[in-house]
Amino acid sequence: MRLPSLNFSRKLATAATKKQPFKVVEVGARDGxxxxxxxxxxxxxxxxxNRLSECGLKSIEATSFVSPKWVPQMADHQEV
Structure with missing residues (x-):
């Protein structure tokens, strides 16, 4: 097993401490x-x-526009 170089470790530590914006996307209603x-x-x-939204989540993937033949659980995507 090859260990990461010290230079790589420093870059990783620096990236982890920088405050950069990120986006949380909830996909449980679709993928889950x-x-x-x-x-x-x-x-x-x-x-x-609605409950996920009430928790403060700003981005929720609600459904998937796929064929019900392949993903029966998403057959009601238009209603959702």
Whole structure:
């Protein structure tokens, strides 16, 4: 196993301490639900999204515009 060089470690430490803006994107309503075996209703998905929003999240990926044939959980994307 090769250890990282000291120079690399210094760069990493410097990058970690710099205050740079970042964006948190919640994807649970999209990625998290698409693999569930039991279909979640649009009403429940909207309730989840609203609760996530109430937590202060600014960016929430709510659904995916994909074929219901391939991802049945997203069949109600227009309603959500």
């Amino acid at each position: 639900l698409q693999n569930e075996k039991q279909i979640i209703t649009a009403e429940d998905k909207v309730a989840l999204i």
